[in-house]
Amino acid sequence: NTLIILQQQKSEKDLQSKFDKRNIFYVIAPYCKIIKAECFAKFKNLRYAWLPSLKKIEKYAFHLCYSLFTIDSNMLSHIESGAFSTCFCLSSLNLDQVQKIDGYVFSSSYSFQILKANKLTELQNEQFKPCDQLFYVDCGSLNICDKQFQNKKLKFIRTPLLSHNTIELQKSAHVCKETAIMNKECKIIDPFPDIAEFIQFEPSKKQLMESQMQNRLSYDKYDTILISSQSIIPKTSQQIRGLVLSQIQEIQMEQFYQHSSLLFAHCPNVHTVEEGAFSRCQSLRRFFSNKLQIIEQNAFFACLSLSYISSRNLEQIGDSSFGCCQSIVSLTFNKLIHLPSLSFERCQGLRQLIIPKLRSVGVDVFSSCENEIVIVSPYQPETKVDKSSFRTTPLRFQEILAGRFVERSKFQVAVQMQKEKNKTIVIMTKFLRR
Template sequence: VTQGNTLIIVDNIINRKIIADIGVDSSNIMNIIMPNATQVEKSTFQGFRSLQYVYAPMAQNLCEYCFADCSSLFRFDGKALKKIEAYAFSFCVCLSEVNTDRVEHLGEFCFEFCQNLRSFRSQVLKGFSLTSFDQNDNLTNIDVVNAEQISGNLSKPNPNLVFNCPMLPTFHSQVENTLNQPHVNQNLLQANVLISPSSNIAQRAFFNFTQLSFVCLVNCTEIKDEAFRNCFSLRRFSALSAQKIGNGAFKECQSLVQVNLDNLQTAGDSAFKCNYSLQTVDFPLLEELSHELFGYCFALKSVLLKSLTKIHESAFAKCGSIKVLCKNDVQIVRKRSGGEDNFQFVDKVEKQQERLFQTFQERIKLKKVIKNLKQAIELYNAMHNTVNGMKDGQ
């Protein structure tokens, strides 16, 4: 059954026939609850691009391609996994949380292009191929203490990847060598919360800050070209004073789910291109949608644009069907005649169901960070005033 954007399945074996019988619209499913499932068969949920969370506490076997191309999938919640077959999570670019402690088998390319996956751990895995983790540039740790064999190669080297596998000295020795190197990748040292009073953010200022997850810009009025491009882990962004963002400002921020830009008036080409997790935006002052502004935003459903007057035909390139809420007559800028638009103008948009996981936990953590920063600033100011007072007294 479906409840809002949540799909609930009580079967033990989940396959495509069950999904077809239910009549599920994959583009609307954000959460999947499978309390009894022990196996998910081949390609069952392949291409569920709005899917963000899966709860399957009893799942043991994930067959080939079962969650492939679920580009918004952030978390797989289940502690019983034993077998993850080939391509099971292929191109789940946002996947960062999956419990693999009991995994006994990994198929080839099962985590291919899972670019938010930072670490892998299994206490029982005896052997696997490195191709299981191909194209995972941000993977930094593989912890397989009982592994007796590691085969295959990555298609390109990952200089930050270290192994904990004491039974395989060839690989295990790389841990010590890597840790003893004087050069440490700066991406591993970046804070995951940024709160800045800057009036503007320079071009490529935070390009490829792959650890960055929250950003709050208090006084920022302009964000220049590619300022936050390739911030894979960036999930929430707020800059309420920002009026302009440049070309590709948030391009390839694949985990971005919430953007607060209430005063945004100008957005450059491809500013939000390849934001796979973005489902809705509300920019009340934005008047024009530029070339590929939301291109390849596979999960995007609706945009609320009260001041919109012009939209380029490529604004939603490669997206699904987009609902555009606006109040004005809108000019569509076309480079070619004919063809069908993948967007429609509407008077109202249904509110999306809030995600089931971590929302409140993340908010609590963020509030604590902000509170601690404020306290540190207050303490610094108090000490500074005390020192100045002592100087004046002298």
């Protein structure tokens, strides 16, 4: 699932017809300086690219990479128009050296919430249209800003060179002390927080401990993560980015509908997610509950970034429950017996479902999916299920990135421990020889 490139630049022609794009999750290109126009367009399962030498990304280079989560590159300086358009999941991109961003670069990149670009001098509305998820802006050299640039979810802003306010801010917004603003009700924060404080796709150990305290209801220091041990969920703002709910057993109908800034939900005791509860949470990447049994109609519809959900104990899912979830690659349902109608409609990244107890399949389960989905099950339907094939052995994949690498980190630790053991053996051997 990893594509390794050793050339200094790559074009779409170089990659045509050499492999199935759906199989590529990761790109490693240590020497590549230029990604040519449309080079990786429609790599719908591409999640991570390591490009340490990259300086320029040409037009539509990553267009329609629905699952692209991060580009790891520290030297990037120029991004041409549409480069990341319709990259629904894009969340992490180092822009510190970027001096120019052309039009519609982040168009429909609904998960792109953090913009830090110290050398960027101009910010235009069309660069992000129609994406209004920006939560944090840190642009030390910005001196020109489109008056139409508005973002209701913008909470942290550092633009010390802007002579007057052209960005609409809410009362709850935080600004650095140098930033001139017209809204005097905004809070001044000094020192301005680093982006590392906001890159979180699962709860910390401290937050998990707090959620176990009796009758607890609190937020992190910036009011972006809700931590609760109560049995009732309070009303939450559209700016909420994380949920740690230890005692909740049901997520009610449309409770977090269109909470498009939400990144993760850790709810270990939830057994039921009601109709439309997380519908259109476009940035939601992880939902955890090992007790999860029932997901109702449209519960996770259009969760474009959803990459991990605790599905093993699910007994029932509703119509369109995972419709338009573009980043799901593989799910395992150990207890599910029925696949309802349209349950995985328009899931363009989906490769397989493992359902050992499957007994029946509804109508148009995979409606509008472009590719065939593998269903791993001993069940054989009497009539053909469109856009699917049945088999008894699962497809094998590398670790599917949902927030941070787990398997690779464990492997690095194991290698380091082995190195230390080898050093000890060498020292002991020398000692014994003496």
